[in-house]
Amino acid sequence: MKNNLLNYGVTSFFEEKEVKANVARISFFSGHSYRIICANGEKEAVLKGSFKKECELSGSYPAVGDWVEFSLPQNSTVAVINFLYERKNKISRAILETGMEQIIASNIDTAFICMSLNKNFNLNRLSRYLFAIQNVNIVLLLTKSDLSENPEKAKSLIQNIYPKLEIFCISIYDPQTLDGIRKFFTKGKTCVVLGSSGVGKSSLINALMGEELLETKAINKKIDKGVHTTTSRQIISLGEELGVIIDTPGIKTLGIWDSDSGANSFEDVLELKENCLFRNCTHKNEKGCALLEAIDAGLLDKERYDAYMQLIFEDRIKLKRQNRQAKFLKRRAEKSKSAKRKFKEKRNIKQELAEFEGDLYE
Numbered sequence: 001m002k003n004n005l006l007n008y009g010v011t012s013f014f015e016e017k018e019v020k021a022n023v024a025r026i027s028f029f030s031g032h033s034y035r036i037i038c039a040n041g042e043k044e045a046v047l048k049g050s051f052k053k054e055c056e057l058s059g060s061y062p063a064v065g066d067w068v069e070f071s072l073p074q075n076s077t078v079a080v081i082n083f084l085y086e087r088k089n090k091i092s093r094a095i096l097e098t099g100m101e102q103i104i105a106s107n108i109d110t111a112f113i114c115m116s117l118n119k120n121f122n123l124n125r126l127s128r129y130l131f132a133i134q135n136v137n138i139v140l141l142l143t144k145s146d147l148s149e150n151p152e153k154a155k156s157l158i159q160n161i162y163p164k165l166e167i168f169c170i171s172i173y174d175p176q177t178l179d180g181i182r183k184f185f186t187k188g189k190t191c192v193v194l195g196s197s198g199v200g201k202s203s204l205i206n207a208l209m210g211e212e213l214l215e216t217k218a219i220n221k222k223i224d225k226g227v228h229t230t231t232s233r234q235i236i237s238l239g240e241e242l243g244v245i246i247d248t249p250g251i252k253t254l255g256i257w258d259s260d261s262g263a264n265s266f267e268d269v270l271e272l273k274e275n276c277l278f279r280n281c282t283h284k285n286e287k288g289c290a291l292l293e294a295i296d297a298g299l300l301d302k303e304r305y306d307a308y309m310q311l312i313f314e315d316r317i318k319l320k321r322q323n324r325q326a327k328f329l330k331r332r333a334e335k336s337k338s339a340k341r342k343f344k345e346k347r348n349i350k351q352e353l354a355e356f357e358g359d360l361y362e
């Protein structure tokens with residue numbers, strides 16, 4: 001039988017190394033349930049107890065796109081995940097309440113940031129995505145171009161602020177507009193679509209597949225009429241020659257997680273600020289601030305500067321969040337310790353009781 005993983009990017013991750021029979025890729029995660037793709041198909045999966053403990057302590061669980069090892073207990077259809085391969089990269093967000101990291105997808109080659117041209121477009125949100133995503137090729141898709149009077153104008157405005165960003169205007173109603181992005185879908189590669197709910201991510205995947213595989217808002221209405229949709233899989237194989245694409249549910253805010261983000265989208269600003277007169281320059285009003293001077297000299301776009309300043313501001317919030325996460329993990333570890341202690345105490349009491357009873361019978 002042909003190895004099913006060839007359709008799911010296995011060659012790009014493991015290169016020449018031999019792929020073991022118990023290797024799988026996580027295709028779905030929700031709450032506590034996983035699904036994995038393995039050599040002969042898709043399976044439900046859970047985390048092995050000891051492995052789960054490790055994840056709990058580190059605060060990092062397997063995520064869609066991860067490569068793992070699993071075992072299949074006899075007479076069971078549910079696989080047990082027991083090992084996580086080191087990720088090539090990951091796209092994360094910070095969960096606001098706990099400050100914990102949530103991995104949206106991992107082992108990605110190209111991330112498509114989707115923003116629709118009707119009312120979803122927001123420069124600040126774009127900057128945040130660009131800032132937060134590292135080690136991944138980023139492409140901006142301006143979706144629903146059929147609804148815009150002048151999609152090319154929007155594109156050129158953004159291009160001025162992010163000269164190196166690849167941007168495409170697309171519409172599922174105009175298949176030719178999809179031709180430009182087909183080059184990203186190649187053997188062994190993994191793409192992911194990111195963006196707010198309703199911008200057309202699932203519709204795009206359906207259009208690329210040429211079939212209504214994923215549930216979209218418009219199709220929702222038709223479900224009552226019995227249209228079949230797949231919702232439990234977020235990794236979709238486009239075929240062995242075209243790699244895979246990961247669909248994601250809408251993300252409202254992409255709380256910035258990584259500490260040294262930004263290198264992707266603001267190299268020039270980072271380089272410029274090395275020339276600020278003061279080491280601790282806030283780039284707001286200091287004399288000798290290289291950024292402000294560059295704006296005056298027309299070397300740095302004011303919008304680009306604003307986008308960068310907004311991100312520095314959010315970076316501070318992020319630090320606070322990470323501190324909160326550290327505290328959260330510490331508290332939980334302490335709790336688990338005290339639970340263990342209680343358990344031990346209970347066992348000791350039981351033992352003492354047993355010994356005492358033993359004494360009685362001697």
Ligand SMILES: Nc1nc2c(ncn2[C@@H]2O[C@H](COP(=O)(O)OP(=O)(O)O)[C@@H](O)[C@H]2O)c(=O)[nH]1
Pocket residue numbers: 143144145146147170171172173196197198199200201202203204215216217218219250
């Ligand atoms: N006019 C127009 N509507 C689109 C396009 N792509 C998607 N839509 C519509 O936008 C809505 C949301 O699409 P969906 O794929 O579910 O968005 P998702 O939440 O990002 O996955 C649906 O009603 C789609 O029919 C497009 O290119 N043009």
Ligand SMILES: [Mg+2]
Pocket residue numbers: 201202203215216248249
């Ligand atoms: Mg969707």
Ligand SMILES: [Zn+2]
Pocket residue numbers: 273276277281282283284286288289290291292
């Ligand atoms: Zn400065």
